[in-house]
Amino acid sequence: MSSTSGNAARSEQIWLDGKLIKWDEGQVHVMTHALHYGLGVFEGIRAYRTHDGRLAVFRLREHIERLFDSAHICMMKLPYTVEQLMEACLELLRKQKDQFANGAYLRPIAFMGDGAMGLGAINPTRVAVTAWDWGAYLGDKGIREGIRAKVSSFTRMHVNVNMVRGKISGQYVNSILAKREAVLAGYDEAILLDISGFVAEASGENIFLVNKKGIIKTPPLSSPILDGITRDTVLKILRDSGRSVDEVTVTRDALYIANEVFFTGTAAEITPVREVDNRTVGAGKPGPITQYVQETYFRTVRGQEPRYIEWLTYV
Structure with a gap:
């Protein structure tokens, strides 16, 4: 099965909390609430090379809207709009679209960050978008x-x-x-x-x-x-x-x-x-x-x- 390890292409940058940073700087604290209790929501979105050589994201709005629905179910307030997170996905790809010759897999994720611990804690929601070249999931x-x-x-x-x-x-x-x-x-x-x-x-x-x-x-x-x-x-x-x-x-x-x-x-x-x-x-x-x-x-x-x-x- 394909993974992000080894020689798989990945974005040189990620989008984290409203700005692009280097991939290796995309880190969170070990006391991040979601790491301990699993309170986070995510999406998987594919961008494909189209027949004319362009890069296109498939059903982007529907995916981001579902991310917001997931967050709402979990009573997590996202500090961005649907349009802002759609643009974050596109911005990430625009910066490095030439490296994704075979398309890209986008992973938007929102999660409860660090601060207070315990099941009743309510910490700020953090949001990230990453991208990598992920081939056929089941081969x-x-x-x-x-x-x-x-x-x-x-x-x-x-x-x-x-x-x-x-x-x-x-x-x-x-x-x-x-x-x-x-x-x-x-x-x-x-x-x-x-x-x-x-x-x-x-x-x-x-x-x-x-x-x-x-x-x-x-x-x-x-x-x-x-x-x-x-x-x-x-x-x-x-x-x-x-x-x-x-x-x-x-x-x-x-x-x-x-x-x-x-x-x-x-x-x-x-x-x-x-x-x-x-x-x-x-x-x-x-x-x-x-x-x-x-x-x-x-x-x-x-x-x-x-x-x-x-x-x-x-x-």
Whole structure:
């Protein structure tokens, strides 16, 4: 899996609390409240090289608006406007866009800073934006051929435990444990069920399936899932093509006997699933609907689909 370590390209600067500073100066104190208790919110946003060589951020406004929603859920007041944080993302890329030949992954994050400690503390909110070159999250081969997934022994947290509309830092421990369990068992990704045993989502992706009748299904937003922006993009692409999508609860064995299964997410993009719990999905390779979604998605983010051009913010 790709990471920011090694020789991966990263921005020479980061945006921290309203100004650009050198990457190595982007530090916080060890007594930062969020480090101890996990009170922070974040986004993952991709910028792509478009077909004409420009750099464009995909669905920037929607991501930043969700960041504000996440902060509101956590009762964190952000000291900036949506427009200011959108501009922060763009400013960071403008300063070094030539180094991101393959595009960039942006990480806006807001977190409770240092000051008082304890669960009742209320410290100033700090905000940062970083960028790096992050390839296919589940691997280029996974994008092409599909990945192996395992239903996790960890459960996606109940809606009274997990604020499911927020991308909240501390909540991702649940996903980390599920992901590690799957990888240590020899799989690529974990699938988490809800407390009733229905499919929720993967450790960091939403999930779609196509059954033997050709019906496309995805868990509904009444399930404990993130309201994924890539999920929304795929719903739009599929419905605009004349296909219907049922947003309904599904069981794990529905994945076993599906013709196609695929994950969606900003990091994972559109990743086919060729196997779940040692059961081959369909023909064991990306199916026609998955391929259609992949092709349309990548054309869209590269500026080759005029009907979706409003989703791109050019740097």
